[in-house]
Amino acid sequence: xxxxxxxxxxxxxxxxxxEPAVSTTVRAHLDTCSACRQRLxxxxxxxxMVRRAPYYQAPDRLRARLTQSRTRSTTRxxxxxxxxxxxxxxxxxxxxxxxxxxxxxxxxxxxVDVVAQEVVNSHVxxxxxxxxxxxRSTDQHTVKPWFLGKxxxxxPVTDLAQAGFPLTGGRLDYMAGRPxxxxxxxxxxxxxxVFVWPEASDAVRSPDARxxxxxHVRHWTHAGMSYWAVSDVNDTDLxxxxxxxxx
Amino acid sequence: MPRSFEExxxxxxxxxxxxxRWLTKNDGDAEDVVQNASERALRFFSSLRGEDARxxxxxxxxxxxxxxxxxxxxxxxxxxxxxxxxxxxxxxxDPEAQAIQQQTVEQVRGAFETLPTDFREVxxxxxxxxxxxxxxxxxxxxxxxxxxxxxxxxxERLAGVLTTSDTSGGHRGLP
Numbered sequence: 001x002x003x004x005x006x007x008x009x010x011x012x013x014x015x016x017x018x019e020p021a022v023s024t025t026v027r028a029h030l031d032t033c034s035a036c037r038q039r040l041x042x043x044x045x046x047x048x049m050v051r052r053a054p055y056y057q058a059p060d061r062l063r064a065r066l067t068q069s070r071t072r073s074t075t076r077x078x079x080x081x082x083x084x085x086x087x088x089x090x091x092x093x094x095x096x097x098x099x100x101x102x103x104x105x106x107x108x109x110x111x112v113d114v115v116a117q118e119v120v121n122s123h124v125x126x127x128x129x130x131x132x133x134x135x136r137s138t139d140q141h142t143v144k145p146w147f148l149g150k151x152x153x154x155x156p157v158t159d160l161a162q163a164g165f166p167l168t169g170g171r172l173d174y175m176a177g178r179p180x181x182x183x184x185x186x187x188x189x190x191x192x193x194v195f196v197w198p199e200a201s202d203a204v205r206s207p208d209a210r211x212x213x214x215x216h217v218r219h220w221t222h223a224g225m226s227y228w229a230v231s232d233v234n235d236t237d238l239x240x241x242x243x244x245x246x247x
Numbered sequence: 248m249p250r251s252f253e254e255x256x257x258x259x260x261x262x263x264x265x266x267x268r269w270l271t272k273n274d275g276d277a278e279d280v281v282q283n284a285s286e287r288a289l290r291f292f293s294s295l296r297g298e299d300a301r302x303x304x305x306x307x308x309x310x311x312x313x314x315x316x317x318x319x320x321x322x323x324x325x326x327x328x329x330x331x332x333x334x335x336x337x338x339x340x341d342p343e344a345q346a347i348q349q350q351t352v353e354q355v356r357g358a359f360e361t362l363p364t365d366f367r368e369v370x371x372x373x374x375x376x377x378x379x380x381x382x383x384x385x386x387x388x389x390x391x392x393x394x395x396x397x398x399x400x401x402x403e404r405l406a407g408v409l410t411t412s413d414t415s416g417g418h419r420g421l422p
Contacts, residue, residue, distance in 0.1 A: 011399035015373065017380045046406045050374040053355045058264035062278055066257070066285050124258045189375060213255050214301035232262070232301065234377030 001029050006036050010043055016236040051188035115176050115228070116219065120212045122173055122182070123193045123230040132184060132191070134171035143170045147181055155181035155196040156225065163244035165192065185241065192231040192241055199226040207242050209235070218242045252292050256285070259301040262376055263308045269371045270312050272360055284311040302378065306386045309368075358408040366401035373398055 006029045012018050013026045030037050126132040135146040144157040150172055159167040165185045173182040173195060180197040199221045207220040216238045218229045229245070231238055263284060268277040284307045295303055359367055372383045380394045387394070 008399070011402055012380070012395050015380070015398070017395065042406065043402060046402050046409070047374060049351070049355050049409055050359075050370055050402075050405065052352050053359050053371075053375065054352060055261070055375055056265045056268035056274075056277070058260040058281065059274075059278060062264070062281060063257070063260060065282065066260070067253070121254075124254075127258065190377065211299065214259060214299045214303075232377065234379060237377060 001025050003029075003033060003036055006030070006033070007039060010036070010040050014040065014043055014047065055189040112219070116210060116212060116217055118175050119193075119195055119217060119228045119230050120215050122175060122195070123191075123215060124213075126171075126182075126184075126193060127191060131171065133169040136169040138167055138169075140167060143167065143183070146170065147172075151179055151181060153198045153225075155183070156223075157183060158245065160185060160241070160244045163240070165241050165244060187231070187233045187237055187241065190231055190233045192229060192233060192238070194245070195228040195230075196225055199224055207239075209239075220246075222246060252289055255295065255300045256288055256292070256304055259304050260285070262301055263304050265375060266305050266368070266371060267308050267312060269359070269367055270309070270364060271316065276316070280308060280312045280315065283315070284308040287311060299382065301376070302382045302386055305372070305376070309386055309388075354409065358405055361408055362401060362404055365397060366404060369394060369397050370401050370405065 006026055009018060009022065009026050013023060016023075018026065030040060135143055137143050137146075138159065138161070140157045140159045144154070147155055147157075147170070157167070157170070161167070165187050168184045168186050168191075170181060170183045173180050175195055176197065178197060180195050183194040183196065185192040185194065205219065205221045207218045210217045210219075215230055215232055216235055218227075218238060220227050220242070227245075229238065229242055231241075233241070260281070263281050264277055267280040267284070268274065271277045271280060284304070288304055288307050291307070359370070362370070368387065369383055372378045372386060378386070380391050380398075383394045384391045389397075
């Protein structure tokens with residue numbers, strides 16, 4: 001691959017959107033070509049600038065209006081739903097209903113899925129302005145001691161500003177039936193919540209990825225601690241974050 | 248677990264507004280678009296099957312905007328008072344650093360607004376929302392290859408605008 005071809009691929013390369021084989025070829029070229037390395041650095045710097053563009057937040061009055069109109073239309077759609085049920089019951093035979101309800105009962109719930117839901121719910125609540133910080137600091141030496149005496153364990157706290165994910169604070173949260181540490185990091189305009197608590201089993205899990213309601217979630221265990229990271233940053237950034245946190 | 252509109256869609260209201268605001272470049276229009284889009288989202292809520300409610304909502308926002316505001320060529324003309332656009336100054340910075348940050352934010356905002364809407368929206372979706380090319384393709388309704396080339400060109404254009412405004416003393420967009 002020559003410089004001209006590589007130049008055209010730098011933007012998707014930076015976004016982690018190239019096929020692995022192509023990405024490897026680009027990386028090999030970058031290792032040997034300082035001009036292309038410079039182009040990549042310029043592109044990265046444009047990216048940093050772009051992420052400083054204002055992030056416009058929805059006005060409160062809009063949120064309030066939507067919640068109100070929601071209450072009104074619930075009544076309407078509930079009526080419709082009931083009408084539909086009446087029609088269904090009238091037209092379906094009893095045996096079909098039995099089959100449907102027995103398959104539903106057979107479905108089992110994985111406790112990890114339940115925690116994943118709790119993690120996302122907590123992230124959403126915090127993001128909706130309910131309570132994101134108990135301690136607000138970018139200094140890991142302020143955040144870590146803050147948890148002293150408030151939890152029966154000492155959560156590992158590392159600032160990841162060097163890796164592009166500055167620590168902004170922490171709070172106490174309650175999850176999986178116990179008090180846990182919530183650490184708050186940022187990536188550009190986005191917030192990453194990390195929940196940490198001691199893991200009961202010795203099992204080591206490597207990061208497991210899932211997406212719930214538009215949020216990306218990673219879960220892993222390390223050195224006797226259970227970690228959950230949740231955010232609306234993209235998958236690549238979140239993986240990079242998890243990687244940095246595991247160092 | 249039954250999922251409600253509040254639980255699934257409202258958490259992404261900021262993303263919806265931010266996207267609409269960058270599309271319309273105007274607070275009032277953005278509010279109208281999001282209000283309208285949310286009402287549609289509520290109506291179609293039962294059709295939401297996949298996981299990504301944010302991408303789904305933004306697709307509706309885009310369609311609403313597209314329907315209400317027929318495309319203006321280039322989309323470079325709109326002068327609106329932007330008093331609170333960049334009011335999220337980082338309090339941990341000293342005043343000088345804050346001023347520099349503020350200036351950069353203003354510069355980037357100004358540079359963004361000079362870009363054609365096509366370019367601006369893919370940058371917003373990628374850089375501010377962190378969507379993958381596949382998701383952007385679905386929201387904007389274009390092939391993934393087009394997302395790739397459009398983003399590359401948008402970055403090139405933006406780099407050009409930003410460096411020009413730097414050498415001219417960085418006065419762009421300052422009050």
